[in-house]
Amino acid sequence: MENSTLISIEALKKHFLTPGGRFTALNGIDLTIGKAEFTGVVGPSGSGKTTLLNIIGSLDSPSEGEVVVLGQSIADLNPKQAALLRRSHLGFIFQSYNLLPVYTVFENVEFPLLLLQLDDSKRRKMVMDSLEWLGLTDKAKSKPAQLSGGECQRVAIARAMVKKPEIVLADEPTANLDAANSHHILKTMVQLNKELKTTFIFATHDDKVIGYLRRKISLVDGKVLNDEITNN
Amino acid sequence: MKLLFKLAAKNLIGTGMRTWLNVIVLSFSFLIIIWHKGLLDGWDRQAKNETIRWETGGGQYWQSSYDPYDLFSLTEAHAKIPSAFDTLLFKGDIASVLITQGTIYPRGRIQSILIKGINSNQKLLRLPSSLFIQNSDEIPALIGRNTATDNGIKEGDLITLRWRDVHGTFDAGNIKVTGIFDTDVPTVDMGQVWVPLDRLQKMMDMPGEATIIVWNKEQKANVIADGWNFRSNEVLLKSITDLIKMKSIGGIVLYITLLSLAMLAIFDTQVLSIFRRQKEIGTYIALGMTRRQVVGLFTIEGSLNSVMAGLLAALYGIPLLALQAIHGMSMPGGTKGFGLAVADRIYPFYSLGLVVTTILLIMLITTIVSYLPSRRIAKMKPTEALRGKLQ
Numbered sequence: 007m008e009n010s011t012l013i014s015i016e017a018l019k020k021h022f023l024t025p026g027g028r029f030t031a032l033n034g035i036d037l038t039i040g041k042a043e044f045t046g047v048v049g050p051s052g053s054g055k056t057t058l059l060n061i062i063g064s065l066d067s068p069s070e071g072e073v074v075v076l077g078q079s080i081a082d083l084n085p086k087q088a089a090l091l092r093r094s095h096l097g098f099i100f101q102s103y104n105l106l107p108v109y110t111v112f113e114n115v116e117f118p119l120l121l122l123q124l125d126d127s128k129r130r131k132m133v134m135d136s137l138e139w140l141g142l143t144d145k146a147k148s149k150p151a152q153l154s155g156g157e158c159q160r161v162a163i164a165r166a167m168v169k170k171p172e173i174v175l176a177d178e179p180t181a182n183l184d185a186a187n188s189h190h191i192l193k194t195m196v197q198l199n200k201e202l203k204t205t206f207i208f209a210t211h212d213d214k215v216i217g218y219l220r221r222k223i224s225l226v227d228g229k230v231l232n233d234e235i236t237n238n
Numbered sequence: 239m240k241l242l243f244k245l246a247a248k249n250l251i252g253t254g255m256r257t258w259l260n261v262i263v264l265s266f267s268f269l270i271i272i273w274h275k276g277l278l279d280g281w282d283r284q285a286k287n288e289t290i291r292w293e294t295g296g297g298q299y300w301q302s303s304y305d306p307y308d309l310f311s312l313t314e315a316h317a318k319i320p321s322a323f324d325t326l327l328f329k330g331d332i333a334s335v336l337i338t339q340g341t342i343y344p345r346g347r348i349q350s351i352l353i354k355g356i357n358s359n360q361k362l363l364r365l366p367s368s369l370f371i372q373n374s375d376e377i378p379a380l381i382g383r384n385t386a387t388d389n390g391i392k393e394g395d396l397i398t399l400r401w402r403d404v405h406g407t408f409d410a411g412n413i414k415v416t417g418i419f420d421t422d423v424p425t426v427d428m429g430q431v432w433v434p435l436d437r438l439q440k441m442m443d444m445p446g447e448a449t450i451i452v453w454n455k456e457q458k459a460n461v462i463a464d465g466w467n468f469r470s471n472e473v474l475l476k477s478i479t480d481l482i483k484m485k486s487i488g489g490i491v492l493y494i495t496l497l498s499l500a501m502l503a504i505f506d507t508q509v510l511s512i513f514r515r516q517k518e519i520g521t522y523i524a525l526g527m528t529r530r531q532v533v534g535l536f537t538i539e540g541s542l543n544s545v546m547a548g549l550l551a552a553l554y555g556i557p558l559l560a561l562q563a564i565h566g567m568s569m570p571g572g573t574k575g576f577g578l579a580v581a582d583r584i585y586p587f588y589s590l591g592l593v594v595t596t597i598l599l600i601m602l603i604t605t606i607v608s609y610l611p612s613r614r615i616a617k618m619k620p621t622e623a624l625r626g627k628l629q
Contacts, residue, residue, distance in 0.1 A: 056621075065524060065620045086528050093526025100624065104521040108252025120241055121526045165525075 012172060012205055013039040013062055017071035020057050020228075031057040033228035035071070039207065041172070044199050044238070046208040048216055049225035055209035056177055058225070062207065063096055063175045064088035076172060093121050097166030097204075101178035103158040105150040105165075111137070112146040115164045122169060136168040140194060156187030163191060167198055173205045180212050192218045242531065246538035250546070253511075257543065260503045264547030264600070267496040269555040272596050274489050276559065276586035277567065282482040283587050284422070286475050291364045292423040294474040295333065296455025299323075299466040304337075304449050312338055316404075316447045320463035323451055331457070333360035334448035336438050340401040342413070342431065344389040351385075352430045353401060355438025355448075362454055365426065369417030370434045376414035377437050382427025386418045393418050399431065404443045411441070422582075497600065500547075501607045508540050508611040519615055520623030533612045540608020544601045562586055 018035040021028050031054045039045055047055045060066040061073050064080050065088075073080040076095050083091065092098075097118075105114050115136055119129045137143050140160040150158055159179060166174050176195070180188035196218055199206050208215055216222060217238070224232040250257050290296075304315035319327065319334050326332040336355040341348060356363070358370045370378040377399065381391060391397065393415050400410040413431065421427050439445050451466070453459050459468050512519070522532050566583035 060621045063524065065624070086530075089523070089526050089528040089531075092524060096526075098524045100521075100524075102517070104517055104524075104624065106518060106521065108249055113248075118525050120245075123241075 010041050011038050012041055012076055013037070013207075014074045015062075015071070016073075018058075018061070018068050018073055019070035020054070020061065020066070021069045031228050032061075032068075035228075035230055037223065037230065037233070039205060041205055042199065042203040043205045043207070043221055044196065044219060045206065045221040045223060046210055046216060046219040047223045047225055048208075048210055048219075049231075050211060053225040054228040055211075055225055057228075059175045059177055059207065059209045062173075063098060064091050093118070094169075095172045097169070097171040097174040099159070099162050099166050099174060099176035099179045101181045103150070103155075103162045103182075105158055105161055107150055110147050110149055111142055111153070111161050111164075114150070114161055115168050118165060118169050132168055136164040139167065139198065140164045154187075155182050156184075156190060159183060159187070159191050160194070163194060163198075167202070167204070170202055171204065173207065175207050175209075177209045178212070179208065180210070180215055185214065188212070188214045239534075242535050242538050243542075246535055246542055249535070250539050250542050256507055257546070260500070260507055260543050261546045261550055263503050264500040264543055264604070265551035265555070267493075267500045268547055268551035268596065268600060269558070270496055271493050271600075272551075272555070272588060272593060273559060273562070273586065274492060275486070275592050275596065276563070276588040277584060278482055278486055278489060279589065279592060280563075280587035281584045282478065284584060285478045285482075286471075288422045289425070289475060289478065290455065290471060292421050292426050293363065293452075294471055295362050295452040296457065297453045297459050297468060297470045298474060299451040299453065299459075299461070299463065299468050301449050302465045302467055309339060312449070315449050316442075316444055317465050318446050319448050319451065320461070320466060322461045322463055326454070326457075327357060327451075328359075330357070330359040330361040331454045333357055333362045333452040334435060335450045335452065336435055336442065336444065336447060337449040338401060338438070338442055340399055340431070342389075343398040343400075344391055344395075347389070349389060350429070353399070353438060354430055354432050355435040356432060357435045360452075362452055364421070365432060366417055366419050367432070367434075369419075371416050372434065372437070374414070376412045377433050377441070378416040379413040380417045380419055380432040381415060382430065383418055383420045384424065384427045385429060385431075386415070391415055391418070401441060403441065409441065497603060501603060504540055504543050504604060505607050505611060507543075508536065508608055511539070512536065512611055512614055516618070516623045517626040519618060520620050520625070523620040524624060529616045529618075533609075533615050536612040536615060537605060537609045540612070541601065541605040543608075544597075544604035548597055548600075559586070559588055563588060 015035050015037040018032050019030065020032040021030050035058065047058055049055055057066065061068055061080060062075055064075065064083060067081050075091065078091060106117065109117070112133055116129055116133045119132055134143070137146055140163055142157070142160055142164060145153060145157060150161065153161065179191065183191065192215060195206055198204060208219065210216065219236055220238045222234050222236055223230055301315050301317045303311055305311040316336060323332060327334060334357055338353050340351055340353040342351050356365060356367055358367045360367055366380065369380055372378050376396060386392070395415045396412045397415065398410060399413045400408060402408050413433065439447060519532055523529065563586050566585040568583050
């Protein structure tokens with residue numbers, strides 16, 4: 007495990023009301039995640055991986071227990087504070103890329119910086135840097151519809167990384183990609199993790215991703231079954 | 239806010255055909271509302287200006303018994319013209335009119351008319367009183383084109399006129415039509431015969447008397463005369479104002495229909511947008527926008543329809559409306575029977591106030607219509623939205 011703690015989770019439970027009654031997605035999770043970790047929450051579908059990531063990302067709130075991210079208790083955040091936390095400190099990568107279809111690659115990557123109200127020249131430099139890391143400089147003016155799946159996911163990574171957030175949450179980032187593209191983007195993320203000291207947390211059941219993780223948290227039925235440091 | 243406008247504009251333009259359809263429909267609404275209101279305003283102005291030029295001047299002093307809606311009052315509605323008016327009357331700056339009932343017999347038919355005597359030297363009203371040429375025993379008379387046409391009267395015709403003087407005695411004589419005038423003001427034309435005031439005073443045995451005195455709008459109506467009441471143009475032109483107002487109310491039905499269609503399209507687009515773009519909404523929230531900002535973004539997107547529609551309407555509407563403002567719009571036959579001044583061509587009048595009010599009103603309604611469905615976003619769960627799950 008790396009040094010200073012960015013995320014601490016204690017006795018986390020998350021229940022959902024379903025037509026069939028109450029469903030417990032997370033059932034007593036205790037975890038801490040430190041700076042510059044390259045961690046994966048792995049497990050089968052329905053094990054609670056995405057729910058855990060959503061709560062860490064302040065997109066959802068705990069039913070019980072406490073989740074503290076960068077010193078802020080998720081349960082205590084109002085929607086505006088949660089938005090500010092995401093805006094300033096968190097990056098998201100989604101399975102289906104979630105790029106904004108009417109924007110160009112440049113504009114998609116620029117979007118988080120617009121929300122941070124950075125000035126034009128600084129914004130431009132940061133976007134170009136980010137596109138360069140991901141090898142997308144020549145695609146800056148393309149629209150998402152003109153890109154391949156791998157390229158779209160690289161744009162999504164560039165968008166997540168452009169503001170150099172402390173934490174990047176990646177939910178099944180390789181699910182829609184072929185093996186070659188998956189390895190390519192995973193190598194990119196490993197490199198960014200090393201260079202920028204960004205903490206990466208994955209929710210995945212893809213072996214290709216698991217192969218790159220330095221810490222693997224296995225989740226089954228909403229409980230941590232295993233938490234191991236790997237040799238990567 | 240600037241950011242939201244920028245994003246909204248980009249999103250809206252990126253939506254493509256759907257946006258343009260809404261914008262085109264809305265631009266039609268803009269144009270038709272402005273055109274219709276401009277037409278009514280133009281008509282109102284023309285009708286009032288013509289009525290002022292031909293009939294009401296700068297307001298009228300009425301003999302206290304005069305009631306234009308009660309013909310029987312005419313037997314009493316006359317009095318000596320107060321001396322306070324003498325100078326202005328002498329100069330022709332104001333006009334005095336004596337009104338009585340009479341009957342003409344054009345081509346053997348009987349026709350009730352109003353006989354109006356007006357001082358020949360008046361320069362105030364457009365009525366061509368200089369055409370009263372008195373070189374024979376016949377009474378010189380002017381009639382309007384419509385009365386002349388309806389009764390088959392031509393210039394130079396001699397027509398029998400019968401009247402009843404101040405003592406109640408019937409008398410008759412011949413009038414000679416010395417002029418036929420064209421006017422858009424039916425109240426100085428339809429069923430009226432204009433004769434020189436002094437002749438009518440003599441015929442009626444009412445020397446120096448009048449029923450109304452038409453004031454000059456260049457001068458303040460400060461004469462106080464016993465038995466005479468001043469009626470401002472506000473009162474005299476009320477019937478025109480009321481009719482235009484009534485027609486405007488009729489126009490509102492048109493505006494509401496047009497706006498409803500446009501707003502329905504925008505509302506529909508907004509609902510569809512929110513339904514189809516749930517993932518995008520989730521992404522905005524995940525990237526750090528507050529829900530309020532996302533609601534604002536979608537509201538602005540909807541509202542920008544009206545801005546774009548305004549610009550589009552200006553693009554094709556300004557030349558069209560300007561062309562019509564210059565060349566006017568010909569009115570269909572039969573509008574003379576409306577009872578107020580209707581010119582052959584109406585020149586629409588588009589005031590800045592009309593354009594600005596219409597634009598602001600449409601923008602306000604569009605914003606409300608855009609906001610209503612957008613409120614849904616505030617209730618969305620971002621986790622569900624990110625998955626594109628219907629909520």
